[in-house]
Amino acid sequence: MNIGDVAERAGLPPKTIRYYEDIGLVTPHRGANGYRAFTEQDVHKLAFLARARTLGFTIEDCRALLALYEDESRASSEVKHIAEEHLAQIDEKLAQLQQMRDTLAHLVHACHGDDRPDCPILSDLACKAS
Amino acid sequence: MNIGDVAERAGLPPKTIRYYEDIGLVTPHRGANGYRAFTEQDVHKLAFLARARTLGFTIEDCRALLALYEDESRASSEVKHIAEEHLAQIDEKLAQLQQMRDTLAHLVHACHGDDRPDCPILSDLACKAS
DNA sequence: ATAGGGGTTCCAGTCACTGGAAGGTCAAGG
């Protein structure tokens, strides 16, 4: 299968698939014309990657998960460990983002947003800054 | 004032301050020895930037906010507009992250995480992928 | 023969820094 069809089926742009080959996540064979020739297994792997990426795993996480996926004798605890670490990072990021959101929402709410120059948002940025 | 002291007072690493000069956010004068010589105003601007960045504004947002901050005849609506757009982006990101978190938490919960190889996390990655 | 829609490589850019090397400057201590 050519890269375009694979891209459609795996839900990844061709550029990204080439990039994944560059960094060794997939290793499709080549046809006589130099085109990449993907197997069903390759497509499956790429779709696996696409799914893992939408869940926010880093490329290196993906590499590890893929290795575990292909290791029939893996321990599920290894997978769980990676996922838990990732979950903890997401939670941390969520908390930070929520904090930012609250502060910003408060400021936006306080700003009347008209033609006059006085603005609580700028005041906050300047005052908290000093 | 030298860059080290400014860094401390503004809460930004020296490297970052040099970078901000590179991209034209601040333009400190230079002493006879070639060192950057920061004024109180520079420090204030840098602290303003630091605060805006912790609120997640992009550098380009910061540039615009700084320009508005220095424009005595600005309309607060302009500031509010930038902040509202940013808030909307944060909300979108929060929703995505929350969605990711829920899915991942569910999977982590479902995985027994022992020595056996069967793992709902990998199953999900593979199945949703097919 | 040609036109189009694939495919290929390689280089550069994104964002906001950050690390490191190589070298100049300054203040304090011996």
Place this chain on the structure above:
DNA sequence: CCTTGACCTTCCAGTGACTGGAACCCCTAT
């Protein structure tokens, strides 16, 4: 006066995960 160490300078390269574009090749249909 010399040295030491902390500070400053510039410049180059790397981060993560792609993405855009140029220049070129290949395949199919008309």
